[in-house]
Structures are given as C-alpha cells and as structure tokens.
Amino acid sequence: MMFLDLANFYLIPGIVMGSIYAIGAIGITLVFSIMRHTNLAHGDMATFGAFSALALFSAIGISPYLVLPLATVIVGFLSIVIDWIFYEHLRNKPKILTTISSLGVGLMLRSVVQIIWGVNTTAYVTGINKPYKILGLKVKSTEIITLGVSAALVIILILFLNRNRWGKAMRAMSNSPDLALISGIDNRKVVALTWFVVGVLCCCAGFFLGINTELKSMMGWNILLPTIAAAILGGIGRIEGALVGGLIIGLIEEMSLMVIPAEYKAASSFVVLLLVLLLRPTGFFRSKII
Amino acid sequence: MTAILTIKDIRGGYTEADILNGISMEVSRGEIVAIVGPNGAGKSTVMKAVFGLLKIRGGSIDFLGTDITGWSPNHIVQAGICYVPQVENIFTEMTVQENLEMGAFLRRGDLSAAYDRIYGLFPDLVSKRQVVSGSLSGGQRQMLAMGRALMLDPKVLLLDEPTAGLSPKYMEQIFQISRNIRDTGVAILLVEQHAKQALAFSDRGYILVAGTNRHHGTGQDLLTDHSVAEMFLGG
Ligand SMILES: Nc1ncnc2c1ncn2[C@@H]1O[C@H](COP(=O)(O)OP(=O)(O)OP(=O)(O)O)[C@@H](O)[C@H]1O
Numbered sequence: 001m002m003f004l005d006l007a008n009f010y011l012i013p014g015i016v017m018g019s020i021y022a023i024g025a026i027g028i029t030l031v032f033s034i035m036r037h038t039n040l041a042h043g044d045m046a047t048f049g050a051f052s053a054l055a056l057f058s059a060i061g062i063s064p065y066l067v068l069p070l071a072t073v074i075v076g077f078l079s080i081v082i083d084w085i086f087y088e089h090l091r092n093k094p095k096i097l098t099t100i101s102s103l104g105v106g107l108m109l110r111s112v113v114q115i116i117w118g119v120n121t122t123a124y125v126t127g128i129n130k131p132y133k134i135l136g137l138k139v140k141s142t143e144i145i146t147l148g149v150s151a152a153l154v155i156i157l158i159l160f161l162n163r164n165r166w167g168k169a170m171r172a173m174s175n176s177p178d179l180a181l182i183s184g185i186d187n188r189k190v191v192a193l194t195w196f197v198v199g200v201l202c203c204c205a206g207f208f209l210g211i212n213t214e215l216k217s218m219m220g221w222n223i224l225l226p227t228i229a230a231a232i233l234g235g236i237g238r239i240e241g242a243l244v245g246g247l248i249i250g251l252i253e254e255m256s257l258m259v260i261p262a263e264y265k266a267a268s269s270f271v272v273l274l275l276v277l278l279l280r281p282t283g284f285f286r287s288k289i290i
Numbered sequence: 291m292t293a294i295l296t297i298k299d300i301r302g303g304y305t306e307a308d309i310l311n312g313i314s315m316e317v318s319r320g321e322i323v324a325i326v327g328p329n330g331a332g333k334s335t336v337m338k339a340v341f342g343l344l345k346i347r348g349g350s351i352d353f354l355g356t357d358i359t360g361w362s363p364n365h366i367v368q369a370g371i372c373y374v375p376q377v378e379n380i381f382t383e384m385t386v387q388e389n390l391e392m393g394a395f396l397r398r399g400d401l402s403a404a405y406d407r408i409y410g411l412f413p414d415l416v417s418k419r420q421v422v423s424g425s426l427s428g429g430q431r432q433m434l435a436m437g438r439a440l441m442l443d444p445k446v447l448l449l450d451e452p453t454a455g456l457s458p459k460y461m462e463q464i465f466q467i468s469r470n471i472r473d474t475g476v477a478i479l480l481v482e483q484h485a486k487q488a489l490a491f492s493d494r495g496y497i498l499v500a501g502t503n504r505h506h507g508t509g510q511d512l513l514t515d516h517s518v519a520e521m522f523l524g525g
C-alpha cells in the first residue's frame with residue numbers, strides 16, 4: 001500500500017510534470033545548440049500555445065486534443081516570425097543581446113495573452129476528470145495522453161534528427177555553422193526550421209500543462225526555471241539529456257511535497273539548478289550536440 | 291589554357307582594415323596551383339574571399355565567365371566550387387558517412403555513385419563509415435574533409451593546408467590523391483605550409499606576402515629562382 005500511495009501521489013504526477021518539462025527543455029536545448037542563446041521567451045511561448053489551443057477549441061469544439069496539431073502549427077510559424085523580427089538582426093552580435101531580447105519577447109507574448117484572454121484562471125474542460133484504476137494505480141486520461149504524446153514527440157524528433165536530410169543539417173549546423181554554410185547548407189532555412197520545431201514543442205508543453213493543471217497567463221513563465229534547470233541538468237545540447245533532466249526535475253518537485261509545503265514547490269527546482277551549477281555545470285550528459 | 295577561376299586585383303578584409311591589397315591569380319582545368327607564403331600573409335583569406343566570406347572592397351572573382359564576387363557560399367557551392375578550410379573542416383560529432391552526406395546536401399536523388407567514388411579515392415575511410423569522425427586520426431580527418439568537398443563533383447577545389455600536421459607518409463598520400471583528382475579535370479587551388487614540397491608537386495605557384503602577389507610561375511621556376519629560394523624557402 002505504501003508503494004501505491006507513493007506512486008499515486010508523487011510518482012505519477014512527477015512523471016507527468018517531468019514529461020512537460022522534458023518537452024520544454026528539449027526546445028531550450030535546440031535553440032541553444034543551433035542559435036547559441038538561451039530562449040527566455042520559451043515559457044511565455046508555451047502559454048501562448050496553450051491559449052491558442054483554447055481559442056481554437058472554443059471555436060471548433062469537439063475535443064481540445066483535436067485542435068492541438070493546428071495550434072502547434074500556428075505557434076511554429078509564430079516562432080519563425082518572431083525570429084525574423086526580433087532575433088535575426090542580432091545574429092552576428094554577442095549572444096547575450098539575443099538572450100535579453102528573448103526576455104522582452106516573452107514579456108510581450110505574456111501581455112498579448114493577458115489582453116486577449118485576461119488574467120483569470122481558466123481550463124479547457126471543466127468538471128472532474130475521474131482517474132482510471134489500473135492495478136491500484138490511479139491514472140487520469142489526460143495523464144496517459146500527456147505521456148503518450150510526449151514520448152511520440154521525442155521519438156519522432158530523434159528519428160528526424162538522425163534520419164532526415166534536414167534533421168541532419170540541423171545537427172551539422174549545431175556542430176559547425178561555418179562548415180555547414182560552406183557545404184551548401186542554407187543556414188537561414190535551418191534556423192527557420194529549428195524555430196518551427198521549437199514552436200511546436202513549446203505549444204505542446206503549454207497545452208499539456210494546461211490540460212493537467214489550469215490555464216493562466218503566468219503558467220509558462222512559472223515553468224521556465226524548472227525547464228531551464230532540466231536542460232542544464234541533462235547537459236545542455238543533448239536531447240536525451242533534456243528528456244532525463246525533465247523527468248528528474250518533475251519527480252524531485254513532486255517528491256519535495258513530502259517535506260515542504262506546496263507553495264514552495266518551485267524552490268526545489270531552483271535548489272537542483274543551484275546544485276548542478278555548483279557541482280557539475282556541464283550536466284550529466286556530455287554537452288554540445290543535439 | 292583558359293582559366294576557370296580568375297581572381298583579379300582583390301582588396302578586402304574581415305573588418306575595416308584590408309588584409310588583401312590587390313591579389314590576382316588564376317587556375318585552369320586540370321591544374322594544381324599552390325599558394326605559399328609566410329604566416330599571416332593572407333593565404334587563407336584569399337580562399338575566404340573566393341567563398342564569399344569576406345568584405346570585398348575592390349576587384350572581381352570570375353568563375354567560368356560569371357562574376358561571382360559577393361555571392362553567398364551556398365550559391366558558390368552550387369556553381370561548382372568546393373572548399374576545405376584550414377580548421378574545422380569536418381563535422382566532428384557526425385559519422386563519416388553523414389559528413390559525406392552533408393557535403394552532398396545540395397544534390398538530390400541517388401548518391402551511391404558519389405559515395406563509391408569518394409570511398410574509392412580514400413579507401414582508408416571505408417571501414418570508418420559509421421564511426422563518429424571526431425575520433426579519426428589527423429590524416430583520416432583530412433581525407434574526410436576532402437571527400438566531403440568532393441561529393442558535389444566540383445570544378446574547382448580549394449584546399450587550405452591539406453597536409454598541416456601530417457606525417458610525410460600521409461602528406462605524400464594527400465598529394466597523390468590531389469594529382470588523381472586533378473587528372474579527372476578538376477582545378478585545384480591549394481595553400482601549403484610545406485612550400486618546397488608543394489611547389490615541386492604543383493603545376494604553378496603564387497608567393498604571397500602581406501596581402502600582395504610577390505612572385506608567380508611554374509613550380510619548378512619558383513623552386514630554382516634564387517631570390518625566391520633565399521627569401522621564402524629557407525635557402
Ligand atoms: N577571422 C578573422 N578576423 C580578423 N582578422 C583575421 C581573421 N582571420 C585572419 N585574420 C587576419 O588576417 C591576416 C591574414 O590571415 P590568414 O589567415 O589569411 O593568413 P595565412 O596566410 O593563411 O596564415 P597561416 O599560414 O598562419 O595560415 C592575419 O593578419 C590575421 O590576423
């Protein structure tokens with residue numbers, strides 16, 4: 001009984017939150033590997049994605065999952081446009097400028113969300129989502145779908161990067177942008193492709209955060225710290241690292257509830273980040289390539 | 291012989307200061323041309339100028355009758371010029387096969403004939419196909435770098451110090467492979483640190499000093515010219 005309680009109250013929610021962090025951290029890692037800056041707009045982009053899906057769901061109906069693909073495409077293109085407007089002209093300047101610019105972009109996105117959808121908490125569907133019981137484990141349908149879709153995204157992304165010509169071009173550019181350029185790879189197209197993929201990942205992270213908890217304008221900003229912690233923990237620049245890092249952060253956060261009050265949950269990822277930066281700043285996987 | 295690539299009076303640099311102060315040179319089909327000169331003379335910079343990686347403030351670069359001055363690297367690659375830089379010339383985190391694939395990025399369709407040709411030129415790489423290229427030896431890396439640049443069947447190949455840091459055995463091997471490539475009709479422009487050996491094996495050579503042409507002639511002429519020998523080839 002002890003184990004089942006542990007699983008139901010801490011492990012399952014931890015893995016679910018962890019997979020949301022993982023999807024976010026993979027996006028952070030992709031931006032870092034190819035554009036070489038930390039994308040501080042990541043969380044707010046996720047918020048925007050979550051609310052775009054809400055808007056589409058209100059307009060079209062049926063099921064929030066059904067509108068998710070459309071929302072991801074919208075956020076994917078939005079993130080390409082944001083790059084064109086705010087980051088492209090900074091490409092050859094010190095990367096700190098792009099990082100700061102991304103903080104501004106995040107603030108803008110958050111304001112847009114607040115203007116359009118307000119600051120109140122909302123949800124995709126109201127009412128109680130009754131968990132299924134499987135061998136004593138209580139799992140909600142939202143949780144199963146979150147895990148399934150996250151796993152699928154990771155597998156598709158890894159296959160894309162290793163089998164597809166453009167995916168390999170992303171790895172090539174991450175490895176050596178100059179050599180990619182003189183090999184005839186159009187770096188600007190690779191950058192646009194990367195932003196599209198990052199937009200899709202952001203949107204999914206926001207959507208699953210929304211469907212497992214609630215939607216509010218600060219939701220993405222609130223997960224930015226654990227998401228970046230996950231990316232660093234996994235050794236920034238590694239997809240598998242970001243995945244494992246996300247799961248670890250999710251589990252630590254939930255388990256910390258055994259000893260600290262819920263309001264301080266976010267502090268646990270801060271502590272993990274601090275420890276990683278102090279003890280092993282390169283993360284647990286060898287750094288550098290996607 | 292009519293030149294395939296003509297560099298005419300190029301001036302330019304990385305920032306405001308000019309590194310190249312009016313460089314001219316040309317290379318023809320089936321010819322190996324060596325650029326030699328002291329460190330910092332601007333040898334690598336000439337190659338970057340051809341490849342559109344430099345701010346060019348004067349002069350022109352002509353390839354097969356087309357003015358390509360200021361073209362972007364991927365258009366230059368598409369036109370038929372490929373380049374092996376002095377450093378960072380392989381994707382160290384990718385396999386040998388993937389490196390070649392990236393070399394052929396602009397080419398669609400079946401690449402098996404191109405792979406066969408490259409593995410034929412560089413048999414050492416065959417057993418390393420699936421090996422991450424960062425773990426290759428210096429000589430193998432240089433072969434892979436050349437292989438990557440040859441995947442698109444270029445008309446002109448730019449090689450920046452292909453033998454740097456290699457043992458004499460590997461150096462001879464790289465020179466021999468370069469001759470084989472030349473004999474298939476490719477024009478090769480190469481920068482060499484080993485000036486004597488390079489001039490001996492090249493058809494023609496240019497000696498660059500401080501961003502200008504100092505001497506040029508056939509490899510043999512330069513080697514036997516006393517003033518050249520004294521000043522640049524260590525007597
Ligand atoms: N990326 C760069 N930015 C600014 N200046 C550069 C850059 N690369 C080279 N230089 C400068 O340009 C000049 C010519 O350099 P270049 O690399 O062409 O010399 P090189 O003849 O190839 O020398 P080496 O034999 O050492 O390779 C040098 O003074 C060098 O300091």
Ligand SMILES: [Mg+2]
Pocket residue numbers: 333334335376450481
């Ligand atoms: Mg050089």
